[in-house]
Amino acid sequence: MSMTDWWTGFWSGLASGGVLVGFTTAITWLWSHFRSRRPLNRLLDPFAKKGEHCVIVLPKLPLQLDKEYPFEKEIRGKKTPLHRTGDLMTTYDSIAVSWIHAILSLAGKKVEEVEVKQDEAFGEGELNVNLICIGAWSNRITMAAIEKSPYFKFGEDGKGGYISSQKIGKCYYDYENHRSYGILLKLRNVFQNKAAILVAGLSPDATTAAAYYLWSNREDLAKKYSTSSFGILVKIDTDLGYSSAEPIEEWSPRE
DSSP: OOHHHHHHHHHHHHHHHOHHHHHHHHHHHHHHHHHHHHHHHHHTTTTTSTTOOEEEEEOOEEOOTTSOOSOEEEETTEEEEOTTOSEEOOHHHHHHHHHHHHHHHHTTOOGGGEEEEEGGGOOTTOOOSEEEEEOSTTOHHHHHHGGGOSSEEEEEETTEEEEEETTTTEEEETTTTSEEEEEEEEEEEEETTEEEEEEEESSHHHHHHHHHHHHHTHHHHHHHHTTSOEEEEEEEETTTOGGGOEEEEEEOTTO
16 A cells, blocks of 8 residues: 555545544554565565665776777767776666665665665775675675675686586586576675675676566565575576576575
8 A cells, every 4th residue: 555545545534434444544554564664674674774874885896998899978068088087887787776775765764864876985994784785796896795695606717707606516617508698696794794685697787687577576585584584596688688587506405
C-alpha cells in the first residue's frame, strides 16, 4: 500500500466510521509497511542500519589526455571533442550504483548516511566503515576485500580473466560462449570489523547484473539469508544484457 492509498483509506474511514476506523486503517498500514521492510533491513544489515555510515566505492578510470578519442558531443550547437575528460565511470557502473541506491532507499536508508567515493580516495586506516564496492580489477578496494572471501575468487591466466569456485573447483571465464559472470558477495569483518558487499563481474554488464540481481530478488534473498553472509555467482547472456542474470552457484556459512 502506498502513502496515497493510506490517506485514501484514512479519510474514507473517518467518513464512514469515524476516528476509530480512520486510526485503525493508519495502524494497519504502518504495521504492514514495517513488516515488509524489516526482512530487507536484515538482508542489508548493517548497511541499511540507522546511524551507520555506508560508502559506495567506485573505481577510478583515468583517460589519457594525450590520446585522441573518437567520441564527441554537441554543446551549444558545436561539436566538442571529449578527450580532455579527467576520469571516466562506465555507464554500467552508473546503472549498478542506481540499483544499490534504490534498494538502500527502499530499506529506509537516509541519503546523508550514504557516501560515494573512488577507490583511490581511501588512505591507510580509512577502511573502518561499511563498504559497497562496485567493479573488480578496476577497483582496488574490491580486490583487497575479495581476498577475505572463503568462496569466490577473481583470477587471470592465459585464457583471460575468470571467477573461480572453491566449492566445485571450476573457473568461469569472461565472454565464453556469449556468457559473462558476476558475483554478489556479502561479507562481515572484512576491514576493521566492518562489513562489505562486493558487486563485481568479469565485464561491466556482469557487474551491473549482480546489482540488478540483488534488487530484483531482494525478497527471496531476505528470506533465505536474513542477516547472514552470502555469495551468489550470476551468469548473463551478453546478447540479452544484464537483466538476463540468473544464479548458477550460491554460498553461505550455513552450508
